[in-house]
Amino acid sequence: MNTFLALSSSLLLGATGLVGGATAAPPAGPPAPVPLAASPAPQTALTPVGTPSTGPVQAGDFPAVTGPTAHLTDVRTARHDGFDRVVLEFAGDRVPSYRVSYVEPPITEDGSGAEVPVPGAAFLEVRAAPASGVDLSGDEPRETYTGPDRVAPSGDGVVTEVVRTGDFEGQLAWTIGLQQRVPFGVAVLEEPTRLVVDVLHEPAQGVEPIGAGDTADSVVAGAGAPVVVTDVRLGAHPGFDRIVFEVAGEGEAGWRIGYTDDPRAQGSGAPIDVPGEAVLGMTLTNIVLPGDAPAGVQPWDGPDRRQLPGASTVQSLVEDTLYEGQYTFFAGLDAERPFAVSRLSSPQRVVVDVLAQEGRPPVDLGSRCEHPDGFALSYPGSWSTNSGDVLPPCSRFAPEPFTLVSGTDVRTAPIAASVEPVPYDRVSAPGQGAEESRSGTIVDGRQGVRIQRTSSGEGLWPEGTPVTTYAIDLGADGPDGPATLVVNTVGLPEFDYERNVRVMDHMVHTLDITAGS
Template structure:
């Protein structure tokens, strides 16, 4: 997790603090959202020295750049002082990235928690939130005042979902709720992408940049094995894989050493793979709960589906456990239909968010061999 202090745009030149070549003329390089909130203000710099205040118009010699280097790790910063009022939310499309800007008013400082989530849920009710796209970035602003407690003279932002034209990676920003000082949003992306978060001043803004780049990780998928069940897959350097004494080899993966007890259904392994002698359509539709997310895809030229769901307590796991699964149709074998299932489960002993990211990467390396 990246922990940042919520404050000024430190050690950033004007290019990183949002000078704009966007025809909208927004000082932070965003297109104006369809909102009735007040127009943003900006201060004109009085010298050539870097400043948190931004130029009031486009500067051809200073194109908009991401606010920081991006990655896929969670970013968090604490708010401070009196609660502030959210006055505007804007989206902008730029060369190589999309930008979300949350404008705020008040003497305090807003904080944030930003990270990918496999199962977006409303923070008030806990109900699933429908977010278009193949990956969801949760964005929660903290230290936010209720509209009835708005900062004097500030017009609270009018709630709505937002889209941006000609975007690089962003589909939609879905507004959730303002609950106990926490204002939640969900950004739907084409896939998991590196992101960067920072804070600007004059006026106060929290900026989330979504980069049109492949996710980078210090963990390389440099190890590879082939399962006798009929597939080969890569897994991360430093992870352990089962030897095949209890279940077929190359079907259980975890960042720590593990052993598989005989004759047990206990979940062993952060990511598991198995070939079931059950028709694809039956496996893809199995389960007592409606999936939170379901996307048709292909794995090594075979029909597949990615499913995210939350258990309801009927089966191996208690209610409320998140699961992400890939179901892949294989050619029939001598014993009938065959379906490959590769999944991860959000049990307390596992880092579910990390494992979902790793699952998505491992799936891209699969070769069907049988």
């Protein structure tokens, strides 16, 4: 059977009431008698407001700069079953625009920039505008909030302290110190007028990574009008760390994400120091400058370097620059780990999950070979490759010595590489079986795609056989016409498919390609 047909047939191209306030004591005197038939009124358990999550919540076109200033009158916190409640109460019947979001230390005071100590391992900032604890409308300033700058809860919960960190130029800020990063909900309550933040005691359960992950580059084009980055946040979950880029606008952000051993700044080309043993470069595309953001959208303006408490692999996140519609960040990791990328909606987010996968040995590519059709690649030093008597050398790879038999399609080596005289568009098109995932990639400067598919049994492989395939465009102007470099691995029962996929992911990105245009 033609090599391309064998490969392509198996191409593997988811309260109300006063909270924390005091209750007036009853008048002194003997208690009133209670009828024998009377029973206490049933108590309804208080439930958290909003839809708890760890993403930012904002409303009222934050930061609103026009309209009357809302005046703070009280700040309080209280423990409840399963959550802590923080309340900012305002005079009158209007709550200002607000934004509630996780922020990274150091926590600084608005205006002075002085560092403010806030106890805790995670920090939730509440900002409101236009708002203040001082009324400047009269002849003399009048303090509307006369309480303490620090409000400490009683009992056990997740909130450590609520600290005033800003009352400057019409913007009010309080920072909630937490024992850990947990979901929170936000709501506005009336009579009296309150902005309420409910912080759950425990992290969300059952959070799963967005994909199985691999180490291949992920490339997806943006679409439509450019969008603006509104938030960048980190999250630590059991077994993986999450990096989220939230955007706003009518179009869609694109991305180029992959490992690099030479992180450099866009434009200047200056090297960037990224703490960690491996560096994952993340470039968002189709991004507009902050000054061109849509009306009412607040562009992200966070720290250029941050860390994630409790992370299993992400040691640092470093911002580069927004340059010619491309916004680059670098994640410093403890090792080169599999990652998965996806676009989520409502709001639009580009999510990168880095999988810890503890206990998996690193891939050591200690040997290298050259294929006569115009490519060279590395493979594990303990593995074997074919000598070239049946197929061209550097065509098959296996963890043990193997023998190729002429005139048969029996797969005796799990990883195969070859140049096929077929246009890239044809090789990368949807094929037989169920396509599980597809991600664009760049290999040695050339367009490629990584596709995972499960065989339907109509091609070379039995039904249910998983196959992962890379197809790399060699162009249409080569000496022999259009060609595609194809590398794949097949999950036959005698092969360790998961291990082989991981090895192949590393091998592909060592390719030096001279074939094609």
